[in-house]
Amino acid sequence: xxxxxxxxxxxxxxxxxxxxxxxxxxxxxxxxxxxxxxxxxxxxxxxxxxxxxxxxxxxxxxxxxxxxxxxxxxxxxxxxxxxxxxxxxxxxxxxxxxxxxxxxxxxxxxxxxxxxxxxxxxxxxxxxxxxxxxxxxxxxxxxxxxxxxxxxxxxxxxxxxxxxxxxxxxxxxxxxxxxxxxxxxxxxxxxxxxxxxxxxxxxxxxxxxxxxxxxxxxxxxxxxxxxxxxxxxxxxxxx
Amino acid sequence: xxxxxxxxxxxxxxxxxxxxxxxxxxxxxxxxxxxxxxxxxxxxxxxxxxxxxxxxxxxxxxxxxxxxxxxxxxxxxxxxxxxxxxxxxxxxxxxxxxxxxxxxxxxxxxxxxxxxxxxxxxxxxxxxxxxxxxxxxxxxxxxxxxxxxxxxxxxxxxxxxxxxxxxxxxxxxxxxxxxxxxxxxxxxxxxxxxxxxxxxxxxxxxxxxxxxxxxxxxxxxxxxxxxxxxxxxxxxxxx
DNA sequence: CGTCAAGTTGAGTGGAATCAAAAGTAGTGG
DNA sequence: CCACTACTTTTGATTCCACTCAACTTGACG
Numbered sequence: 001x002x003x004x005x006x007x008x009x010x011x012x013x014x015x016x017x018x019x020x021x022x023x024x025x026x027x028x029x030x031x032x033x034x035x036x037x038x039x040x041x042x043x044x045x046x047x048x049x050x051x052x053x054x055x056x057x058x059x060x061x062x063x064x065x066x067x068x069x070x071x072x073x074x075x076x077x078x079x080x081x082x083x084x085x086x087x088x089x090x091x092x093x094x095x096x097x098x099x100x101x102x103x104x105x106x107x108x109x110x111x112x113x114x115x116x117x118x119x120x121x122x123x124x125x126x127x128x129x130x131x132x133x134x135x136x137x138x139x140x141x142x143x144x145x146x147x148x149x150x151x152x153x154x155x156x157x158x159x160x161x162x163x164x165x166x167x168x169x170x171x172x173x174x175x176x177x178x179x180x181x182x183x184x185x186x187x188x189x190x191x192x193x194x195x196x197x198x199x200x201x202x203x204x205x206x207x208x209x210x211x212x213x214x215x216x217x218x219x220x221x222x223x224x225x226x227x228x229x230x231x232x233x234x235x236x237x238x239x
Numbered sequence: 240x241x242x243x244x245x246x247x248x249x250x251x252x253x254x255x256x257x258x259x260x261x262x263x264x265x266x267x268x269x270x271x272x273x274x275x276x277x278x279x280x281x282x283x284x285x286x287x288x289x290x291x292x293x294x295x296x297x298x299x300x301x302x303x304x305x306x307x308x309x310x311x312x313x314x315x316x317x318x319x320x321x322x323x324x325x326x327x328x329x330x331x332x333x334x335x336x337x338x339x340x341x342x343x344x345x346x347x348x349x350x351x352x353x354x355x356x357x358x359x360x361x362x363x364x365x366x367x368x369x370x371x372x373x374x375x376x377x378x379x380x381x382x383x384x385x386x387x388x389x390x391x392x393x394x395x396x397x398x399x400x401x402x403x404x405x406x407x408x409x410x411x412x413x414x415x416x417x418x419x420x421x422x423x424x425x426x427x428x429x430x431x432x433x434x435x436x437x438x439x440x441x442x443x444x445x446x447x448x449x450x451x452x453x454x455x456x457x458x459x460x461x462x463x464x465x466x467x468x469x470x471x472x473x474x475x476x477x478x
Numbered sequence: 479c480g481t482c483a484a485g486t487t488g489a490g491t492g493g494a495a496t497c498a499a500a501a502g503t504a505g506t507g508g
Numbered sequence: 509c510c511a512c513t514a515c516t517t518t519t520g521a522t523t524c525c526a527c528t529c530a531a532c533t534t535g536a537c538g
Contacts, residue, residue: 052473054476068378070378070379070381070382072382072386072468073468074468076386077386078381078382078385078386080378080381080382092367092370092371092474093363093367093370094364094367094368094371094474094475095364095475095477096475096476096477097371097474097475097476098473098474098475098476100371100374100375100378100472100474101378124332125333125334128331128332128333129333131331131332132331132333132336132339135339135374135377136339138374138377138378138381139307139309139319139339139340139377140309141381142309142317142319142377142380142381142384143309143311143317143319145381145384145385145429146317146384146426146427146428146429147311147315147316147317147429149525149526150525150526181483181484181485182484182485183484183485187385188385189385190384190385190386191526191527192526192527192528193484193485194486194487194526194527194528194529195525195526195527197485197486197487198486198487198526199526201486229311229312229313233339234291234337235331235333235336235337235339236333236334236335236336236337237293237335237336237337238334238335388493388494389493389494420515420516420517421516421517422515422516422517430494430495431494431495431496432516432517433494433495433496433497433518433519434493434494434495436516436517436518436519437494437518437519438494439517440518
């Protein structure tokens with residue numbers, strides 16, 4: 001169900017991503033296909049997980065974008081991370097886990113229950129790698145908010161998103177689909193929408209990026225990455 | 240070795256913290272005592288882990304303070320999290336893991352190898368809880384940097400440190416020892432040392448805190464927590 | 479064509495940064 | 509005991525990056 005149409009004919013983004021983390025054997029493939037057959041949809045803007053609520057089990061994002069978010073009493077909002085196809089949520093091994101953040105669907109999102117840990121050696125490795133990557137990106141986000149200026153923050157986040165999407169085979173030479181509004185970007189980067197808008201225009205004028213109709217193109221990712229001192233995330237010496 | 244002198248006669252901070260997460264049976268206790276007997280010291284300012292380097296195995300902080308840090312090419316520095324007695328580092332299950340951040344000793348630090356996962360059911364639960372807490376505090380730090388002002392950031396961080404130290408039985412009615420300089424605080428909170436200094440003075444004048452000779456006293460933690468909308472971290476419905 | 483969300487633009491302000499220097503503190507060794 | 513050094517904290521003057529408030533434009537959609 002919900003076959004995702006990639007730019008070229010290839011595997012489902014979920015299988016693409018997980019298989020890129022660890023080559024999957026038949027057992028792992030079967031477990032994933034079984035899980036995918038239980039996919040279900042969530043409307044855009046719906047709450048997938050509520051902060052403080054019990055976590056029922058691990059889920060896999062099949063398609064669409066979601067985000068972890070923290071809401072302050074006075075209405076301020078901070079996006080903590082973005083969740084893309086192939087990402088896992090609710091992976092934790094403590095008993096009776098509680099969610100530490102709300103998860104919001106930014107677009108319509110298709111989810112499925114993730115195969116439980118322990119079922120497949122390969123999948124367990126996938127989970128471990130995925131979790132390590134998640135942590136790495138959280139750390140990167142902290143450094144972004146703490147020490148980068150508006151221009152650098154935007155470029156840095158876009159580079160991260162492109163890097164993560166490319167793992168799933170989403171996006172190509174002419175950029176990637178990005179369903180985020182400038183307001184969401186602002187709430188992720190600790191800026192105001194107005195300032196995000198102005199900084200984006202500056203980036204466009206500088207020829208660093210092109211962003212129209214929900215499609216982002218970074219002109220020269222390697223140069224941009226170098227300019228802000230960013231390098232691809234690595235969490236294992238293998239791969 | 241390195242018996243830590245708490246304000247009142249009680250268990251070692253490490254056992255105090257881990258035992259507070261999950262009640263420990265004899266097996267877990269034995270494993271920990273065995274590990275503690277292999278403690279070793281690291282000088283203040285030394286690098287415990289280098290970003291990008293292979294992780295040799297899990298470690299337990301026996302005493303002293305350390306911090307995860309990211310260094311930018313132009314000299315900017317961002318502290319990602321602080322590591323206190325009883326905290327675990329290098330816990331990850333992917334094969335051939337690489338460190339995603341540098342870890343720096345802020346004071347002299349005593350470390351020991353942590354008992355490997357799988358040896359004790361209780362300890363595995365401790366590890367799971369500890370990891371979940373770590374993630375929660377990272378998320379809190381992101382919200383802090385993204386959406387709180389200087390005053391709120393400082394109060395929020397001090398409340399977190401007090402909360403975490405109290406788990407290990409460190410600190411008391413008259414505050415806690417905090418070996419951080421204002422410069423380190425600035426690099427953790429995305430501020431400049433000068434502005435941290437001015438904001439601290441403001442907090443002192445407001446009667447919110449007292450910080451002299453490395454000892455911090457938060458006058459009314461409950462009121463402060465309420466003012467900035469902070470509540471204690473919970474990652475499991477148990478405990 | 480009206481409505482609503484998203485994006486854009488302008489004017490003015492403010493919180494935090496920058497630059498520079500003084501004053502306090504602690505450790506070292508003669 | 510004091511001079512010497514290095515680090516940390518404090519203060520002052522000034523600047524600037526990003527915020528605020530407000531209005532206008534654009535585009536999607538029924």
